[in-house]
Each structure stands twice: as structure tokens, then as C-alpha cells.
Amino acid sequence: MTQKETLTLLSSYGWSPALQHDFEPYAARGLVPARVIVQQRNLYRLVTDAGETEGRISGLFRHEAAAAFDLGAYPVTGDWVAVELKGDAAVIAQVLPRATAFTRMAAGTAKDRQVVAANVDMALLAASLNADLNLRRLERYLATAYESGAAPVILLTKADACDDPEPLIAQVEAIAFGVPVLSVSVRTGQGLDALSALLAPGKTAVLLGSSGVGKSTLVNALAGVEKMATKAIREDDAHGRHTTTHRELILLPSGALILDTPGMRELALWDAEAGLAAAFAETTVQIEEIAQGCRFRDCAHDREPGCAVRAALADGTLDPDRWQSFQKLQRELAHAERKEDPLAAQAERKRWAAVHKSARAWTKTKREIDD
Ligand SMILES: Nc1nc2c(ncn2[C@@H]2O[C@H](COP(=O)(O)OP(=O)(O)OP(=O)(O)O)[C@@H](O)[C@H]2O)c(=O)[nH]1
Ligand SMILES: [Mg+2]
Ligand SMILES: [Zn+2]
Structure with a gap:
């Protein structure tokens, strides 16, 4: 060239x-x-x-x-x-x-699988420090990001509007398993340099998060001009107004690319069990099938002899990124089980069991359609 x-x-x-x-x-x-x-x-x-x-x-x-x-x-x-x-x-x-793709289910069947953003290198998962910080939702965003192939970063927005952010940040770090957590404020400029440093020229980052967390405001701050319309959140419940209605890729002065998206009602199904099942379906089913070939029934796929999962990783049958996102899911489960609240752990186990079940159903449907 x-x-x-x-x-x-x-x-x-x-x-x-x-x-x-x-x-x-x-x-x-x-x-x-x-x-x-x-x-x-x-x-x-x-x-x-x-x-x-x-x-x-x-x-x-x-x-x-x-x-x-x-x-x-x-x-x-x-x-x-x-x-x-x-x-x-x-x-x-x-x-x-596509190098990477964010997918959601439109209506619960494989033919409605919908890709919503493609060729994204980094996923900026935005949550506001001024509203209820929903850790479960952040976990689901993380799961979606892992499945997409993009590298996740958690952005805690509106740091200026939170008197005591430290305990919240600690809670988020506890579920983030080494994913970078950045708190930012467009009002004070806090964290914006650190964010810019993560956004490399020629690389694409997508902003994901509920309506009103300040995604478009952040894009405008990074762009230095009003690229995207923004609107104040509702006073009574601190929810956003679904201001952004389309997905737009913006070339920043730094040379980095940022993809602004509508808040999560438009993408509501990303949040739903069905969407998550879709995202994990192929990974889960593939790994379960491979693991049936392991010599030991309780194989941890670590250093056991005759491990079919290791073999599949070695010969390229199993994509290492997929394996990593699957392991991440297992860690999330283990983490929930360690928490004091046994009811929450039980609910978490149930949730994932449901996900696995619908994942299998989904893949079955998909195979029938593929055949
Ligand atoms: N205090 C404070 N307010 C902020 C900050 N960033 C954004 N806001 C405000 O939050 C409100 C919502 O911002 P938007 O950028 O429109 O939110 P959005 O995430 O793009 O929302 P949708 O397009 O609906 O998904 C606006 O009133 C912004 O001024 C911040 O750092 N601090
Ligand atoms: Mg917006
Ligand atoms: Zn094994």
C-alpha cells in the first residue's frame, strides 16, 4: 500500500x-x-x-x-x-x-435476529451515577459486549451529580472482573482525558446505556460541536426521554470513531432474557456439546487429561473469545453464589438456567431454519 x-x-x-x-x-x-x-x-x-x-x-x-x-x-x-x-x-x-456484531432478538425467533451495530472495537457501557445504579443491568451489558467481540469499558457518567461516588464505583468494580471502570463528568471535565486516551484513531467505540445517562452529551463534548441532540431527563423519576432515535457513527477530531445509540428502550430486548439467550446461544450450546467429549464428567477444562475443550481451543474449533465470554458467565454465577444473600444467588442461578434453556431452544430453532 x-x-x-x-x-x-x-x-x-x-x-x-x-x-x-x-x-x-x-x-x-x-x-x-x-x-x-x-x-x-x-x-x-x-x-x-x-x-x-x-x-x-x-x-x-x-x-x-x-x-x-x-x-x-x-x-x-x-x-x-x-x-x-x-x-x-x-x-x-x-x-x-463483520469483525464484531451486537445482536438482539426482535421477537423471539431466529429469523428475527437483528444486528444493531457492526465492526465495533470497544463497547462503552454507560450508567449514570445520579440515578439508581442497576448492577444487574450492567452485568447484562457486559455479557452482550463480550458476546459481540468488542472490548468493554464501564463509564459511570454525571460524576458531578453524585456526592459520594466511591462506594458505587467499588460495587461496579466488584462485578466488572478487571474491565476498566471510568467515572466521567461533562460538567467538570473529569475523566474525559482518560476516556479520550482509550479511544484510538481509526478504532470504533459504541456508547450503550439507558436513555438520559448522557451518551450524546459525551459525544458532543468529545466532538467539540453539537453533533447530536440532547435533552434534560425527567425531574420526577430521573429517566431519559429517548432523545436519540438512530445509531450514528461520528469521526472525532482525535481520529477515533464513536457510535451513538438510542437509549435502551428502543433496544429493550437487549435487556430481556430472550436477547441474552440469543447472544449466548451458540457459545453455550457449542461448549456444552464439546464438553461431552471430556474424559472426566466433572472436568474443569483446565489441565485435566483428555479435556475436549482444551483440544477444541488448540485446533481452532472453539473460538478463544467465545470461551472467555463463557468463562466470564460462569464467574458471574460463582460471584453471585458467594454473596451473603442466598436468595439473590438462587435467583441468579435460576436466571442463568432460564437463559441456558432458552439458548438451547433458540439454537434448535435456528438449526431448523438453517437446514
Ligand atoms: N450533571 C450532569 N448532567 C449531564 C452530564 N452529561 C449529560 N448530562 C445531562 O443529562 C441529560 C441527558 O443527556 P443526553 O446526552 O441527551 O442523554 P442520552 O444518553 O444521549 O439519552 P438518549 O439519547 O435518550 O438515549 C441532559 O440534560 C444532559 O445535560 C454530566 O456529566 N453531568
Ligand atoms: Mg442521546
Ligand atoms: Zn474438559
């Missing part, structure tokens, strides 16, 4: 020599690469090396995605796509393979 090529507009959006290499078959068909920066229903805003443009999917694409019963096939914010340029418009012919 020459010096000139590395300075293209698309490379500032994360386009790499490796992606360019994989793109050659599309280039041979006269297609050009683009990244989806806004998706609103069927309308797409794309960036190509020539600048920003409106995009739509081709009739053939729509037909094939519908035939495959797969909502996950459609382009989403963050996706790399191959487009045909036709005058002012760009027609999306193909979604390129």
Missing part, C-alpha cells in the same frame, strides 16, 4: 490494507467500499473515499435477504459495504464480513 492510499477518507473511518485485500473480488466487479455511518429504516448514509452519500440496498440484495429469513443480513451502522455508485446515489450490493 502506498503512502497516498493510506491517507484516504475511508482509512480515517478504519479502512485497512487487510480489508482492501479482501475487497479485491468486489473491486473487480466495479464496486467501491463504503462504511455505513447512519441507518434509519431503509435509508443509509454512507462514507466512501469520494465523501458522504445516501445509500440504499439493491433489489437483488433485498430479495436474497428476505429469502434467507435473516434480518442480520441487512446493513447496519458500522458495516463495511460494497456499493455501486450511480450518479448521486450509492446502491449497496453486499455487506462485508
Whole structure:
């Protein structure tokens, strides 16, 4: 790759020599690469090396995605796509393979699996220090982040609005298992330099969290301009107003990319058992199946002889990231069991048992559809 090529507009959006290499078959068909920066229903805003443009999917694409019963096939914010340029418009012919993907279930069946953000390197899981800090919800965000393949960071926002943040931060660190926890305030500027330092040029971070925690305010502070509309939370219950209604990828002056998302009501199912089951389905089922091949029934998949899980990791059958997120889930369970409150631990065990059960059901459905 020459010096000139590395300075293209698309490379500032994360386009790499490796992606360019994989793109050659599309280039041979006269297609050009683009990244989806806004998706609103069927309308797409794309960036190509020539600048920003409106995009739509081709009739053939729509037909094939519908035939495959797969909502996950459609382009989403963050996706790399191959487009045909036709005058002012760009027609999306193909979604390129995703490095990472955030998925939710739309209605409990596999064909409604919906990818909501793609090719995200880091997940900023935002919770406000001024409202009830819901640790269970943070755990679920963590689970979603692990399953997506993006590296999680927990952002505790509105530090200025909390008199005594230390105990809260300690509680969050206790469930975070080494995930960085950063408290920030847009009012005082606290933590913003530390956050900027985590956001690398050409890398994409997604902001996730309930409505009103201050995601868009943070984007504006990092961008130095009012990129996104923001709105005060409701006085009576400190809940947000669902101000952001679409997902948008923003190139920051630092060269880092940040993806702002609507608060979690729009993504409500991420919070639901079904969504979590979807996220974990393949991992859980795959590992359970592999573990049946272990020599010892109570194998801890550590250093036991004849461990099928270790073997699967060694020969590449089992993805190490998936294995890590599965282990994380097991640690969460163990952690809940250690807590004083035996009822909470029991509830936690029940919750995960339900997740595993629906995960198996979900994968079964998926297989039937795949077959
Ligand atoms: N005190 C304080 N208020 C903040 C801070 N950051 C944001 N806010 C306020 O929180 C309110 C909600 O902020 P938004 O940025 O719109 O929240 P959001 O997370 O984008 O919400 P949705 O788009 O609905 O998901 C606004 O009134 C902001 O001014 C902060 O650091 N401190
Ligand atoms: Mg917003
Ligand atoms: Zn084993």
C-alpha cells in the first residue's frame, strides 16, 4: 500500500490494507467500499473515499435477504459495504464480513435476529451515577459486549451529580472482573482525558446505556460541536426521554470513531432474557456439546487429561473469545453464589438456567431454519 492510499477518507473511518485485500473480488466487479455511518429504516448514509452519500440496498440484495429469513443480513451502522455508485446515489450490493456484531432478538425467533451495530472495537457501557445504579443491568451489558467481540469499558457518567461516588464505583468494580471502570463528568471535565486516551484513531467505540445517562452529551463534548441532540431527563423519576432515535457513527477530531445509540428502550430486548439467550446461544450450546467429549464428567477444562475443550481451543474449533465470554458467565454465577444473600444467588442461578434453556431452544430453532 502506498503512502497516498493510506491517507484516504475511508482509512480515517478504519479502512485497512487487510480489508482492501479482501475487497479485491468486489473491486473487480466495479464496486467501491463504503462504511455505513447512519441507518434509519431503509435509508443509509454512507462514507466512501469520494465523501458522504445516501445509500440504499439493491433489489437483488433485498430479495436474497428476505429469502434467507435473516434480518442480520441487512446493513447496519458500522458495516463495511460494497456499493455501486450511480450518479448521486450509492446502491449497496453486499455487506462485508463483520469483525464484531451486537445482536438482539426482535421477537423471539431466529429469523428475527437483528444486528444493531457492526465492526465495533470497544463497547462503552454507560450508567449514570445520579440515578439508581442497576448492577444487574450492567452485568447484562457486559455479557452482550463480550458476546459481540468488542472490548468493554464501564463509564459511570454525571460524576458531578453524585456526592459520594466511591462506594458505587467499588460495587461496579466488584462485578466488572478487571474491565476498566471510568467515572466521567461533562460538567467538570473529569475523566474525559482518560476516556479520550482509550479511544484510538481509526478504532470504533459504541456508547450503550439507558436513555438520559448522557451518551450524546459525551459525544458532543468529545466532538467539540453539537453533533447530536440532547435533552434534560425527567425531574420526577430521573429517566431519559429517548432523545436519540438512530445509531450514528461520528469521526472525532482525535481520529477515533464513536457510535451513538438510542437509549435502551428502543433496544429493550437487549435487556430481556430472550436477547441474552440469543447472544449466548451458540457459545453455550457449542461448549456444552464439546464438553461431552471430556474424559472426566466433572472436568474443569483446565489441565485435566483428555479435556475436549482444551483440544477444541488448540485446533481452532472453539473460538478463544467465545470461551472467555463463557468463562466470564460462569464467574458471574460463582460471584453471585458467594454473596451473603442466598436468595439473590438462587435467583441468579435460576436466571442463568432460564437463559441456558432458552439458548438451547433458540439454537434448535435456528438449526431448523438453517437446514
Ligand atoms: N450533571 C450532569 N448532567 C449531564 C452530564 N452529561 C449529560 N448530562 C445531562 O443529562 C441529560 C441527558 O443527556 P443526553 O446526552 O441527551 O442523554 P442520552 O444518553 O444521549 O439519552 P438518549 O439519547 O435518550 O438515549 C441532559 O440534560 C444532559 O445535560 C454530566 O456529566 N453531568
Ligand atoms: Mg442521546
Ligand atoms: Zn474438559
